Amino acid sequence: MSGQPMPCDAVELSTLFLFEKLEPEQLARLCREGRVEQFEPGYVYQEGEPATCFFVLLEGTLVMSRRVGGDDVETTRSSQRGVYAGAMQAYLTAPEDEVRYKGSLRVTESSRFFILPAETFAAVMQEWFPMAVHLLEGMFFGGQNAQRTIGQRERLLALGSLSAGLTHELNNPAAAAVRATSALRERVAGMRHKLGAIAAGPYARDTLETLVEIQERTADQVAKATSLSPLEASDREDALTDWLDDHDIAGGWELAPTFVQAGLDTDWLDQVAAAVDEQTLEGAVRWLNYTVETELLMNEIEDSTTRVSNLVNAAKQYSQLDRAPYQVADVHELLDSTLMMLAGKIGSGVKVVKEYDRTLPKIPAYPSELNQVWTNLIDNAVSAMGGEGVLTVRTAFDREQLLVEFRDTGPGVPDDIRGRIFDPFFTTKPVGEGTGLGLDISWRIVVNKHHGHLEVHSVPGDTRFQVFLPLTAADPDTPQETS
Structure with missing residues (x-):
């Protein structure tokens, strides 16, 4: 907004800390090319408007603010004579460049300003203080370049840190999948061998059909197994080991943890024992143990590959790729x-x-x-x-x-x-x-x-x-x- 024009006094300008070292002819030029205006409470200029003037407070109170979202956030409030605002960096830009105010300036009481057009401010700075202008240019543009360079470097460091973290996170499930695949290969080979032994053994047709049915139910049971507390798992392992020992199956302490992990108990073993005779019970149990181990390993592979897939999806979500x-x-x-x-x-x-x-x-x-x-x-x-x-x-x-x-x-x-x-x-x-x-x-x-x-x-x-x-x-x- 425009203020009420008033006469410019070179002597008054000389009392301001900004102009106190200027020569009389310099002060005269400022008065000749600038102006003094009186502003009533309200905005002197607003953020985003073309930065056309350099303002110096002669008397009154000014408030500077920045627009944040839908609010004006106050950054400075002062009644000190000589404080300045507006096109403060006009001397850093070419005349044809359009620069806008980076904040708003308003007054809370009737206030007087000395106003210098931006192009005049740029001209006197370059004529009167050429060395200072070069130093200020170096500081301003050097600071901008440093900020840009360091910002890029920080992004690269962050990317490197994220890449290292992602690689570490991917390594664990990938390694688990490789181990499980290798173990699965051994279990499948053992299952084939045991199946051949069962087929060559004295099993009746209906016995084999019952064993296959138990095998299918066992696979379903593994998929539905629930987690047990350490105490519950220990008690069930003891019960299964005792059952296996009572039925003369060697190494029951090795088989029991696998069956417990799969959610199986002594009732399941009773079903197996009822389907075969005592001579073939151990072979049937060990064949079904291969089934359980195979299902558990496939679950581990599925969990690992799902984890890898989730990590890849998270990386895509994080980077917003595509x-x-x-x-x-x-x-x-x-x-x-x-x-x-x-x-x-x-x-x-x-x-x-x-x-x-x-x-x-x-x-x-x-x-x-x-x-x-x-x-x-x-x-x-x-x-x-x-x-x-x-x-x-x-x-x-x-x-x-x-x-x-x-x-x-x-x-x-x-x-x-x-x-x-x-x-x-x-x-x-x-x-x-x-x-x-x-x-x-x-x-x-x-x-x-x-x-x-x-x-x-x-x-x-x-x-x-x-x-x-x-x-x-x-x-x-x-x-x-x-x-």
């Missing part, structure tokens, strides 16, 4: 895939508790970038707890938005640094262990990309990072829902 970058997503699926990918890094010393509100709707988002936010926050929580504690991941409906909260039992964030943790390059980790960009990147993804906001609340033993995301799209894009 999916649109902007889509309607279920945050619970994103959280689960991230937790699975980070399982190796989280370790066994951290207990993960999920408190999900499954009634929450899917939201329009950039899933791969939200996964990066989850990764940064989980990694920080695990690091803060030193690898031991409780990590609680909670979702809820809060303030008309979807809340994702990460709560850890670490020592907390000290009050004196809490306001700086989202600043670029600020880190509390030892040198070489953190770049200080994780929370800055998370802030920009949540606030700038998703128009949400990120908060931290911390006391020793209870630190909570809260991510608030809008339920509806803030962009004109129409996201595609994918499965």
Whole structure:
């Protein structure tokens, strides 16, 4: 908005800390090319408007703010004469480049400003302070390049850590499947040998049919076996061993654990004994033992390959491979895939508790970038707890938005640094262990990309990072829902 024009006084400008070292002819030029305006309470300029002017407060009170989601968040409030705002980096850009205000400026009382057009501000800076401009350019663009380079490096380090964790997680079920396959080959060979011996033995046709029927029921029983407590399993093993010893079957202590794992008991052995005579009982039991072992090994192979498949699906969900970058997503699926990918890094010393509100709707988002936010926050929580504690991941409906909260039992964030943790390059980790960009990147993804906001609340033993995301799209894009 425009203010009421007022005369410019070079002497008044010379009393401001910003201009106190200028020569009289320089002050005269500022008054000649600039202007003084009086503004009543309200906005002087708003975020996103073309940055056309450089403002210096002569008297009054100003408030600077940034737009976060649907709210204006105050960043600065001052009544100090000489504080400045607006097109502060005009001297860093070419005249034809359109730069916009990165925040809003308003006044809470009638206030006077000295206003310098952006192009004039750029010209006088370059003419009067050429060395300073070069230094500032170097700091500004160098800082940007460093942030970009370190950000890329941090992503690569995170990718390497995730790859190592995924490889470790895949190795266990893959190795288990290989071992089970090798053992299965031996059991099938033994079953073929035992079947040949039974076929050549003195079994009647109806006896063989009964044994085959028992074999089928046994296979079904293995698939339905329930887990027993250690005490229950021990008692059943003792009972089965006693039964086998009573029927003169050698090595009963070796057979009993397999039968117990399959959910079989002495009643099942009684059915086998009733189907054959005493001379062929041991051969029938050992043949059925091969059946049980074969079924158990196939269950192990199925569990292992299912685990591998789940890990691959989690990796695809985490990376959002072959999916649109902007889509309607279920945050619970994103959280689960991230937790699975980070399982190796989280370790066994951290207990993960999920408190999900499954009634929450899917939201329009950039899933791969939200996964990066989850990764940064989980990694920080695990690091803060030193690898031991409780990590609680909670979702809820809060303030008309979807809340994702990460709560850890670490020592907390000290009050004196809490306001700086989202600043670029600020880190509390030892040198070489953190770049200080994780929370800055998370802030920009949540606030700038998703128009949400990120908060931290911390006391020793209870630190909570809260991510608030809008339920509806803030962009004109129409996201595609994918499965």
